[in-house]
Amino acid sequence: MSEAVDLLINARWIVPVEPRDAVLADHAVAIRGGRIVDLLGQDEARTRYVADEVVELPRHLLIPGLVNLHTHAAMSLLRGIADDLPLMRWLEEAIWPAESRHVSAAFVRDGTLLAAAEMIRGGITTCSDMYFHPEAAAEAFAAAGMRAVVGAVVLEFPTSYASDPEDYLRKGLAARDRWQGHPRLGFSIAPHAPYTVSDDSFHQVQTLADELGLPIHVHIHETAQEIADSLAVHGCRPLARLARLGVLGSNLIGVHAVHLDEADIELLARHGCSVAHCPTSNMKLASGIAPVPRLLAAGVPVGLGTDGAASNNRLDLLQEMRHAALLAKVGSLDATAVPAHAALRMATLGGARALGMDDRIGSIEKGKCADLCALDLSAPQCRPCFDPVSHLVYVCGRENVSHVWIDGETRVDKGVSLLHINDTELLRLVSMWQTKLGN
Structure with a gap:
């Protein structure tokens, strides 16, 4: 007797990510109650399951929903406001002044809605965010139906958001308390960086993170100047300082991690820390090339992040996969470094593991949430296709994303967004903020 399911997706290729390097031809995913109940051949699926809805993807590649391990979603409203500058000039001369004049709960809510729409259309179903007004960001992610880990940012200096x-x-913790129990939202504690957070504040962060079981999300070793300044002020490199303070642990996500020596990599590996690799932002700000092959060889979990739209300028994890693979090769002078399957793994299960969510997302496995992304490979520029995962990383762009599901709910259907906010409303919000920011 056939078993009832809500949705059956038949795809030309399915890459479940786990087991590693698997490519399944002419398989199906059965979904019930927002969860994956089976992954099996299409012929068997037709006899075993009767579905309320069947989606046929005869020329498509089906992958897990992408996980953006580091972004500043609301900064979508600052896209292109200050380009072609090094990090500290970019922050001190452009970004921080603009934020001091304009950032508010409304700015964050609207900017996060814009970012969520962009990310979902590009197959990103989960992100780890870091910005001011986390309660407003949570409201926007919830409205978009997106899975998110919202960072409670910590800085040493006052802003329009907080005084100390x-x-x-x-x-930040009050926002966490208000949203606790939401099925798609979690929180992290997000000290901005070692150069903007004191020892005492890091002690507070570590204590609270341990007590509440939260990830710590922090920029680390992004530029050579950061290392030099830490040596001058603290007498040690930033990671060594965090180790001395007891902050390093399996809940720490170190963002960028570009300038690492062997001792730094050993610290990350020994403490079980994860790294959010942001290759496009690192290139655009001329920060350098992160030693991803050495991190992976040492057993350090690596996920991919877009950073914010002000320093990328796209929230496009397909682009990050391509850049991560290519930068690893040119940085190591090894063409075998970070092959296509490894890049996809970083963009899915790697990010999920860093967030402590790999029991729910990051791969297409029974019992996991039905967060899925399909890409149409029928266009001439995608043909011929000898290896769909190679095409995913080296050929496809987000324009190839045809379908997106979060908890089995359709968010993109045949390339059309089904979000509650339409493009007309998004453009109205963007126009309003562009006028304010331009004055």
């Missing part, structure tokens, strides 16, 4: 580290933490 205690105020940042108090407001």
Whole structure:
């Protein structure tokens, strides 16, 4: 007797990510109650399951939903406001002044809605965010139906959002309390960086993260100047300082991690830390090339992040996969470094593991949430196709994304967004903020 399911997706190729390097031809995914109940051949699926809805993807590649391990979603409203500058000039001369004048709960809510729409259309179903007004960001992610880990940012200096580290933490944790129990939203504690957070504040962050079981999301070793300044002020490199403070652990996500020596990599590996690799942002800000092959060889979990749209300028994880693979090759002078399957793994299960969510997302396995992305490989520029995963990383762009599901709910159908906010409304919001930011 056939078993009832909500949705059956038949695809030309399915790459489940786990087991590693598998490519399944002419398989199907059965979904019920937002969860994956089976992954099997299409002929068997037709006899075993009767579905309320059947989606046929005869020329498509089906992968897990992509996980954006590091972004500043609301900064979509600052896209292109200050380009072609090194990191500290970019921050001090352009970004921080603009933020001090304009960032508010409304700015964050609207900017996050814009970012969520962009990410979902590109197959990103989960992101790890870091910005001010996390309660407004959570509201926007919830409205978009997107899975997100919202960072409670911590800084040493006052902003329009908070007055001091205690105020940042108090407001961030209050937002966490208000959204606790939401099925798609979680929180992290997000100290901005070692050069903007004191030892005392890091102690507070570590204590709270341990007590509440939260990830710590922090920029680390992004530029050579950061290393030099830490040596001058603290007498050690930033990662060594965090190790001394007891902050390093399996819940720490180190963002960028570009300038690492062997001792730094050993610290990350020994403490079980993860790295959010942001290749496009690192290139655009001339920060350098992260030693991803050495990190992976040492057993350090690596996921991919877009960073914010102000420093990328796209929230496009397909682009990040391509850049991660190519930068690893040119940086190591090894053409075998970070092959296509490894890049996809970083963009899915790698990010999920860093967030402590690999039991729910990151691969197409029974029992996991039905967060899925399909790409149409029928266009002439995608043909011939000898290896769909190679095409995914080296050929496809987000324009190839045809379908996106989150918890089995359709968010993109045949390339058309089904979000509650349409393009007309998004453009109205963007136009309003562009006028304000331009004054």
